[in-house]
Amino acid sequence: MDIHEYQAKELLSGFGIAVPRGGLAYSPEQATYRAREIGGSKWVVKAQVHSGARGKAGGIRVCDDDREILEAADDMLGRKLVTQQTGPRGKMIYRLYVEEAVDIEHEFYLGFVLDRKTERVMVVASSAGGMEIEEISEREPDSILRVSVEPAVGMQEFQAREIAFGLGLDSKQIGQATQVLMGCYRAFRELDATMVEINPLVTTADGSLVALDTKMSFDDNALFRSAHISELRDKSQEDPRETYAADRGLNYVGLDGEIGCIINGAGLAMATMDMIQLGGGEPANFLDVGGGASPDRIVKAFRSVLADQNVSVLLVNIFAGINRCDWVAEGVVKAFEEVDVNVPVVVRLAGTNVDEGFQILRESGLAIGIAETLAEAAELSVDAWRNVSAQAA
Numbered sequence: 574m575d576i577h578e579y580q581a582k583e584l585l586s587g588f589g590i591a592v593p594r595g596g597l598a599y600s601p602e603q604a605t606y607r608a609r610e611i612g613g614s615k616w617v618v619k620a621q622v623h624s625g626a627r628g629k630a631g632g633i634r635v636c637d638d639d640r641e642i643l644e645a646a647d648d649m650l651g652r653k654l655v656t657q658q659t660g661p662r663g664k665m666i667y668r669l670y671v672e673e674a675v676d677i678e679h680e681f682y683l684g685f686v687l688d689r690k691t692e693r694v695m696v697v698a699s700s701a702g703g704m705e706i707e708e709i710s711e712r713e714p715d716s717i718l719r720v721s722v723e724p725a726v727g728m729q730e731f732q733a734r735e736i737a738f739g740l741g742l743d744s745k746q747i748g749q750a751t752q753v754l755m756g757c758y759r760a761f762r763e764l765d766a767t768m769v770e771i772n773p774l775v776t777t778a779d780g781s782l783v784a785l786d787t788k789m790s791f792d793d794n795a796l797f798r799s800a801h802i803s804e805l806r807d808k809s810q811e812d813p814r815e816t817y818a819a820d821r822g823l824n825y826v827g828l829d830g831e832i833g834c835i836i837n838g839a840g841l842a843m844a845t846m847d848m849i850q851l852g853g854g855e856p857a858n859f860l861d862v863g864g865g866a867s868p869d870r871i872v873k874a875f876r877s878v879l880a881d882q883n884v885s886v887l888l889v890n891i892f893a894g895i896n897r898c899d900w901v902a903e904g905v906v907k908a909f910e911e912v913d914v915n916v917p918v919v920v921r922l923a924g925t926n927v928d929e930g931f932q933i934l935r936e937s938g939l940a941i942g943i944a945e946t947l948a949e950a951a952e953l954s955v956d957a958w959r960n961v962s963a964q965a966a
């Protein structure tokens with residue numbers, strides 16, 4: 574689970590990390606009111622969406638007076654922010670965070686991630702923080718410091734100091750940086766995080782270290798342990814297609830194409846998506862209906878996939894081992910009765926009870942494209958998608 578920047582700042586400040594003074598705003602008037610509460614003469618209005626790279630997308634605005642704050646807030650609220658990380662659908666801006674502007678001397682990058690290969694927490698740091706960190710890590714991978722933490726003893730102060738020195742901080746700031754690093758590590762472990770990121774961590778003119786932007790993600794499987802973390806969930810930032818499917822127990826991941834997929838088995842689902850792409854199409858989703866796909870489950874899958882307005886063709890691809898093709902076919906027929914199926918449908922069945930399955934589909938009299946192999950299924954659905962696109966054009 575991801576949370577907002579302001580929520581991560583509140584959590585991290587509880588672990589001794591300095592953050593700018595700020596306040597939340599749901600309206601332009603509230604944004605100016607927050608600025609007055611904070612004081613000073615320069616503020617930053619920040620879109621609160623579950624994404625980084627907001628700065629480059631117009632989601633971070635430095636303002637000098639009320640008029641500029643009103644304008645920035647008015648521009649952002651209720652609008653979708655499309656960043657390099659959100660995909661073309663973007664994320665809705667419903668909340669703003671107003672902060673005192675900080676006089677930046679230098680921007681550093683600090684990240685704590687779970688390295689699944691070594692099964693350890695890995696600290697990643699760079700003295701070239703800010704908005705270009707992705708490019709720098711690609712261009713000069715050696716400029717990035719990496720330290721892995723031995724889980725039995727946890728992060729040691731000497732490791733934190735080593736990173737602080739590695740960043741080129743001066744002697745007065747080493748102590749502060751060590752506090753920040755130790756605080757992040759404690760937050761990571763105590764809150765069951767999977768990621769803690771400060772980018773940028775800045776040094777200011779008066780020599781202090783401040784976390785200007787923070788990001789945290791949490792282990793979904795540990796959420797039951799801490800209500801104060803799970804209550805930070807903001808469903809408005811999640812893909813509504815995924816929330817809908819997850820609430821119905823389906824394993825669904827939203828994608829940007831137009832060919833909707835209902836498939837059993839993650840491996841077959843991946844292979845089918847590859848075949849669709851090979852044929853020149855784009856899948857609209859990944860959906861694994863799972864082993865015992867009852868007719869009702871197939872109907873739910875139809876509802877989930879067709880709730881996506883971008884879907885213009887639906888492909889059902891089942892290789893029945895534990896599954897039964899006749900059940901799946903019954904589910905398809907039932908879906909046509911109960912759901913408004915307004916796109917061409919292609920069904921491929923193979924395995925247990927395949928003859929019964931095809932018989933049910935044929936006897937239904939429904940206009941369904943029938944395929945016997947994976948290649949055929951992908952070809953038929955890409956062809957159908959081309960036809961629909963040509964008609965729409």
Ligand code: GDP
Nearest residue numbers: 617625626627628633674675703704772773786
């Ligand atoms: P992101 O683009 O989503 O990562 O948003 P950030 O909060 O990291 O802001 C992007 C950039 O805006 C930072 O790297 C800074 O260069 C700049 N910025 C953010 N807050 C301030 C501030 O208080 N003062 C100044 N001068 N620049 C800021």
Ligand code: MN
Nearest residue numbers: 625772773786
């Ligand atoms: Mn940032």
